[in-house]
Amino acid sequence: MTRASGTAGFQGHPATVSSSRLTNAVAASLAVAAISLCLIVTLTVLSTKATMAMGLPV
Known part of the structure; x- marks a missing residue:
């Protein structure tokens, strides 16, 4: 079994998931x-x- 390079793990480019406004609102x-x-x-x-x-009081 061989796997294609760059398809697993953290090897890819990071994708932007949320906007900066959302991040600032959460913070x-x-x-x-x-x-x-x-x-x-x-x-x-x-x-x-x-x-x-x-x-x-007693």
């Missing part, structure tokens, strides 16, 4: 999601610390 949405996640984690930590500082 921007990932950045917004990361910032939102950081904000949620920060607010959760701060509210937990505030709750612990107040103590439990």
Whole structure:
């Protein structure tokens, strides 16, 4: 069995799959999601610390 050269693997020329506008939109949405996640984690930590500082009412 022989195979033709250049038909398998990563030997061909890279093809453009998506436009640069789509890539930029995906990158921007990932950045917004990361910032939102950081904000949620920060607010959760701060509210937990505030709750612990107040103590439990008896």
